[in-house]
Amino acid sequence: MGKPLPSAASAPNPLVVNVRARHCHLTPEAVEQLFGRGRQLTVHKWLYQEGQFAAEETVTLVGPRSRVISNLRILGPCRGLNQVELAYTDAIALGFEVPLRLSGAVHGAPGCRLMGPAGVFEMAEGVIRARRHAHLHPKDAEFYGVKQGDFMKLRLGGECGLVLERILCRVDPAFKLEVHIDTDEGNACNLQPDTACELFK
């Protein structure tokens, strides 16, 4: 009709917001210790980022006060370090003091005990709350005018809507545009499949 399209219409990719419930990433050695020699993770469900999956395997986490979370999902593939990501509500229920960290920055974060069907793995450190972040393809970063390490904001609508600030940008040609938030954040705004969302600088 000759009218300009709204600017969002030129975004290279749709915005996807996913809640990451508590989970862990494990090394191949930890997987063998928990599930048995030679055991590898099996795919339960593929995630939105290419090659990432929720494994069929889960573990039991034992916290500092012997409180337990059962069925803690492992996300694959295996990584070079072990890390448990909890929401603060989870951490408080377990009795943890958990730092806010970038994924992978586990140094000095508290440890825990993980139990699997074949054994126990004492994780010396690595229980964190993952800092909220956005995965961006370089084309997404260009569209939003941000670069690796910048912060963005995410508005989530509805009757208990909110704006999440300080969403860290991670830019990589392998990434698809996706914001990861945790269950506290998702439940604070009652995130549903049809919740309106807007990512901005």
Next chain:
Amino acid sequence: MGKPLPSAASAPNPLVVNVRARHCHLTPEAVEQLFGRGRQLTVHKWLYQEGQFAAEETVTLVGPRSRVISNLRILGPCRGLNQVELAYTDAIALGFEVPLRLSGAVHGAPGCRLMGPAGVFEMAEGVIRARRHAHLHPKDAEFYGVKQGDFMKLRLGGECGLVLERILCRVDPAFKLEVHIDTDEGNACNLQPDTACELFK
């Protein structure tokens, strides 16, 4: 120094933000059924709003899938209706589908079973997530330029800061300025005693 003071300096009252963990309000009849004939609530801790208190008494909540929350705090004094306020994280853990409601608007909300030392109380309806809200004295409402039923926003600072939208205003001469949020909201932003907060239209 002849400079104008920032506008916040003229606010009539300090802004207080409190997390309300899951709790219930009960009628005198429910208290008697749960704790015994003639029993009344006893004060554990006075709350910020005049006359409101956390009771020493707690109950056990049994959800629809026989899952349980122990030590659910009762807030006093007794009211004319029974109501359980849960965060969505609590509700999901219990297996409830819980509506977002104004406190007191319990019609059609799911029920639950409450257990106390002297008996069981079957609550036919009234498990809700309380809509986030602000208590304002009329002087606060005048300062912020809002009236009963308006919505405001609350910015909470820090490394996982956010802006909560759609905070309902409740105005009453008996109120002291206070925003109530739940544990999902408080944990989403890691609310601490020194977290910067700002209430605005």
